[in-house]
Amino acid sequence: xxxxxxxxxxxxxxxxxxxxxxxxxxxxxxxxxxxxxxxxxxxxxxxxxxxxxxxxxxxxxxxxxxxxxxxxxxxxxxxxxxxxxxxxxxxxxxxxxxxxxxxxxxxxxxxxxxxxxxxxxxxxxxxxxxxxxxxxxxxxxxxxxxxxxxxxxxxxxxxxxxxxxxxxxx
Numbered sequence: 244x245x246x247x248x249x250x251x252x253x254x255x256x257x258x259x260x261x262x263x264x265x266x267x268x269x270x271x272x273x274x275x276x277x278x279x280x281x282x283x284x285x286x287x288x289x290x291x292x293x294x295x296x297x298x299x300x301x302x303x304x305x306x307x308x309x310x311x312x313x314x315x316x317x318x319x320x321x322x323x324x325x326x327x328x329x330x331x332x333x334x335x336x337x338x339x340x341x342x343x344x345x346x347x348x349x350x351x352x353x354x355x356x357x358x359x360x361x362x363x364x365x366x367x368x369x370x371x372x373x374x375x376x377x378x379x380x381x382x383x384x385x386x387x388x389x390x391x392x393x394x395x396x397x398x399x400x401x402x403x404x405x406x407x408x409x410x411x412x413x
Contacts, residue, residue: 279360283367310372317365
């Protein structure tokens, strides 16, 4: 299949813009619509664009880490965020917050809900990457190359198909 220069160039710019949007939704989601799930779905849509434009190779190129590693890291992050309050004697997913004064950024407000959302984001992105891995390569590229089969083998196979077997009525 021949690739389009226009589609490749467009997807290259759109992919990174959509990933930035997904990160915005991830971090704005605690106080506004969005969050880890919505941000992960938007990132998955960006991966879908890469798949449409370049196939599974473009998806694998976009993520240097295997999909199940991303999914596992997200599951671990969400689980730890949910269970740490239990170990400290509070309820599951009990909220905690911290404020830091950073030189260039000013006051940074962080909550445990943000850490949980990051875990959910990673789970959704990892799952979307696994879905595209399951789609696999284009069937045309998985076929045996034409030069791998000798002309003699092809002509023998054609002859066997063309001639009926002995004792079989046409």
